[in-house]
Amino acid sequence: MPPVGPRSGDAIFANVERVNAELFTLTYGAIVRQLLTDLEEVEEVNKQLDQMGYNIGIRLIDEFLAKSNVSRCVDFKETAEVIAKMGFKMFLGVTASVTNWDADGTCCSIVLEDNPLVDFVELPDTCQGLYYCNILSGVVRGALEMVSMKTEISWIRDMLRGDDAFELQVKLLKQVPEEYPYKDDE
């Protein structure tokens, strides 16, 4: 039987429950501002945002797999494309692109030119060192970990720091075989 093909990002987004982005953007902004007040170090704020994202990612992956009809990706390359074209679209309503592959196909960049998280956001000079969108890298890392890919993610470009786009570098560290998740290390 031919498999049911994956749906396009637009089709998935059209079918999920959606809300006005303003509530999302303002809530995220308020959380970041409150964290900056509560935690002394900007570095600690970055860490908490990343942890929030990670916890969200390990749950969102289920919803993504259930609604997208994506079957197992053959490799990391395909996985990155799926995240950029379908994952970002399904949740944030925007599409990202994948570029800057390294020779062995284990490191690439996800580039986001439109990002609802930063609508109406301007960072004061006192926030140097803040990765405002760090929740996004956490989400991607968490989601990938649930499909057995250990990654390290860092920001290369950030529009809030004057760059022309958001660029997330995703480096595949380890692909854990899925069959025996509880097996001892070899």
Add this chain to the structure above:
Amino acid sequence: MGREVSESCVDSLLTEMVSMYCNRLYANKPELAASRIDAIGYQVGHQLSERSSARTSGPSSSKKQIDNLKTNHRGTFVLQDNRFRWVSRMSLDPSSENGDLSQENSEAADESKAAQEPNMHLHFSCGVIKGALHNLGIACAVSADTSQLPACSFVVRIKP
């Protein structure tokens, strides 16, 4: 602006924000966690109302209109929502959302803490209402009554 995001984005963000304050930052100080969550809601309400004064107030940002509005004509209003979106799922089965996560979150699955979380979410909503009303020049105190979940009442007491 007609931009939209998936509802799960907002739901997950609120859930994680509450869990971060209750389980990581102020794990042993629920009253501090509550005040921070309230403050975040306040900022959101204040800004929402600034951006769209009179178009929406707090509860309708959770995607529906309130079900009932009562007043004693002496400065107390009760807003009732018969099925409050942000607590209905959690309160019915508090442990399922956090059930199968990795160790970082194992404490979130702890039943007593999970049972507190719907109440913690309510601090956010109370903050939203308070912030929105303050922006309209109305000083008030807001509390929530969840004795009949998933129905939820917000009691707004206008300060004279």
